[in-house]
Amino acid sequence: MPSALIMYTKGTEDLEATAVLDVLHRGGFKITTVAVSNQHSNRVELAHGTVMTCNVAEEDLAEEQFDLIVVPGGPGTGRICESDKMISRLLEQKKRGGFIGAICAAPGVVLYSKGILDPRTKATCYPGCECG
Secondary structure, eight states: OOEEEEEEETTOOHHHHHHHHHHHHHTTOEEEEEEESSSOOSEEEOTTSOEEEOSEEGGGOOSOOOSEEEEOOSTTTHHHHTOHHHHHHHHHHHHTTOEEEEOTTHIIIIIITTTSSOTTSOOOOOTTOOOO
């Protein structure tokens, strides 16, 4: 069974994360949701007030490999950049040739700014979050 890790943080766009979770679930993925915050909590408030209870807080995320890591966008996307653990995980995913999905602001705000997405790679993102 393929596996996916979906990152949630305060301000994650509700639909971008939830729709991905639903589609991957229907596709037979084993999904782990992680709350990326400095609160050591598995609960986060999304962009439109929805409170998501994730499987695990980032501090408790086991060192396992995932076939896919998803970074949704939204006004809280920059908080992912503040997590050394999540950035390290994304860099390792890239290094080993694993899949990374990023939506809306995430390609520019997270992947490009942290060197996960290089200038030669074509990507789309939310207007105003363009890279280089």
